[in-house]
Amino acid sequence: MSDSGPGGGYFWCLRHHRVESGDDVCPAQYRLGPYATADEAERALETVEKRNAEWDAEDARWTGEAG
Numbered sequence: 001m002s003d004s005g006p007g008g009g010y011f012w013c014l015r016h017h018r019v020e021s022g023d024d025v026c027p028a029q030y031r032l033g034p035y036a037t038a039d040e041a042e043r044a045l046e047t048v049e050k051r052n053a054e055w056d057a058e059d060a061r062w063t064g065e066a067g
Helices: 038-042 045-062
Strands: 010-013 019-020 031-035
Touching: 010 038, 019 031, 031 038, 031 045, 038 045
Parallel strands: none
Antiparallel strands: 010 019, 010 031
């Protein structure tokens, strides 16, 4: 496995639940990324959850639903 995927970087595969890079990556519909490091890709789902929570809170503030 090389150290970078299509366009460079590391990806989290949603189908295989693993970090992928280089020529060993699933189609774009099954991956998150790219990330700069394999460790960042490993934490991709945590990053998604954190960002979604932040965006949901911002949406609530924007619409006046936040306290």
